Amino acid sequence: MIPLEKRIDLLRVIAHPIRIRILEELTHGVKCVSDFEDSLDISQPNVSQHLILLRTNGVIDFFVDGRLKCYFLKEPLIPDMLELLKKEYAEDIPAPACCPVTKKRTYPGERRR
Amino acid sequence: MIPLEKRIDLLRVIAHPIRIRILEELTHGVKCVSDFEDSLDISQPNVSQHLILLRTNGVIDFFVDGRLKCYFLKEPLIPDMLELLKKEYAEDIPAPACCPVTKKRTYPGERRR
DNA sequence: TTAAAGCATAATAATATTTGCATGTATTTA
DNA sequence: TAAATACATGCAAATATTATTATGCTTTAA
Numbered sequence: 001m002i003p004l005e006k007r008i009d010l011l012r013v014i015a016h017p018i019r020i021r022i023l024e025e026l027t028h029g030v031k032c033v034s035d036f037e038d039s040l041d042i043s044q045p046n047v048s049q050h051l052i053l054l055r056t057n058g059v060i061d062f063f064v065d066g067r068l069k070c071y072f073l074k075e076p077l078i079p080d081m082l083e084l085l086k087k088e089y090a091e092d093i094p095a096p097a098c099c100p101v102t103k104k105r106t107y108p109g110e111r112r113r
Numbered sequence: 114m115i116p117l118e119k120r121i122d123l124l125r126v127i128a129h130p131i132r133i134r135i136l137e138e139l140t141h142g143v144k145c146v147s148d149f150e151d152s153l154d155i156s157q158p159n160v161s162q163h164l165i166l167l168r169t170n171g172v173i174d175f176f177v178d179g180r181l182k183c184y185f186l187k188e189p190l191i192p193d194m195l196e197l198l199k200k201e202y203a204e205d206i207p208a209p210a211c212c213p214v215t216k217k218r219t220y221p222g223e224r225r226r
Numbered sequence: 227t228t229a230a231a232g233c234a235t236a237a238t239a240a241t242a243t244t245t246g247c248a249t250g251t252a253t254t255t256a
Numbered sequence: 257t258a259a260a261t262a263c264a265t266g267c268a269a270a271t272a273t274t275a276t277t278a279t280g281c282t283t284t285a286a
Contacts (some may be wrong), residue, residue: 007198008130015124016274020117030209033233046275048234063208067232067283072209076202084197085120089189095176096143096185129244146263159245161264180253180262228286235280243272250265256258 007077013057014081018042019050023078026060032068120190126170127194131155132163136191139173145181 014020018040025031025039036047051071054060059078062071073079127133134153138144149160164184167173172191175184186192 002201004133004198005130008128008133011124011128011198015121015128017118017121018274020121034231037232043276044233045235045277049274052234061208069233070209072206074205074208076204076206077197077200078206080197080200084190084193085117085124087190087193088115091189092187093185093189093191095174095187096183147261150262156246157263158247158265162244165264182263229284230286231282231284233281233283235278237276237278239274239276241272241274243270245270246268248266251263252261253263254259254261256260 009057010059010075010077013053013059014078016050018046019054020082020085022050022054023059023073023082026071026073027079027082030070030072032065032070034068122170123172123188123190126166126172127191129163131159132167133195133198135163135167136172136186137195139184139186140192140195143183143185145178145183147181 014023021040022036025036033044033047033051036051037044040047051060051062055062055071059073059075060071061074062069064070127136131153135149138149138152146157146160146164149164150157153160164173164175168175168184172186172188173184174187175182177183
């Protein structure tokens, strides 16, 4: 059982436009830092910082290939997460039927008062 | 087609321990502010601030019942997200087979050099 | 063996997030 | 009508996140 706290940390780490793009690209295969430098159009140190943040949180990892660092996806939740982010929903959750219970001030269960 | 940017904002808003707990509780039914004040063990203004942040981002909404504000889930992605956060994975994504392509410095596609 | 490529690190500045505290408003009850 | 309940708002302080700049290390190529 993985602790929810860890998963929330994971959410925080993922929740950034640049890092989402990094993860998207990594679903298509291995990439090195300068690949991202080209495709993301941000500075190389900034790329490194995002990659390091992702790595220290277990989201990605790399192997060394000469002077390249080849990053790849590690966290299995990521593909599911990216898919969920693109999922379309027809409509909002409907508001609760208006409101026999709360109008009496007696919430289901233990409404104190 | 909902823009990815909006979904990333949604991620940012969700990615907080208190707000995740709020959303968890709302999956079980309508709650008012003081309900959260009890269950979350944080100050009332802090509860309000989290609720307002969730509301201004379209995650939740409320109806007024006398002097109570009864909050409920609105964003249909939330239940799926909470489920995904609890999903267990047997193992990490395996590292790419070591590494015929990158060792030649010829990434699939357009490796420059 | 020098230079360049590829990447990381450190320090700083800018910005955003989060919380705490004090106070304000509306609704209900006494 | 005064007090209490339920909640919001404003402001400041603390903290976290992000980007920038300069620099350093390692590996490869000339």
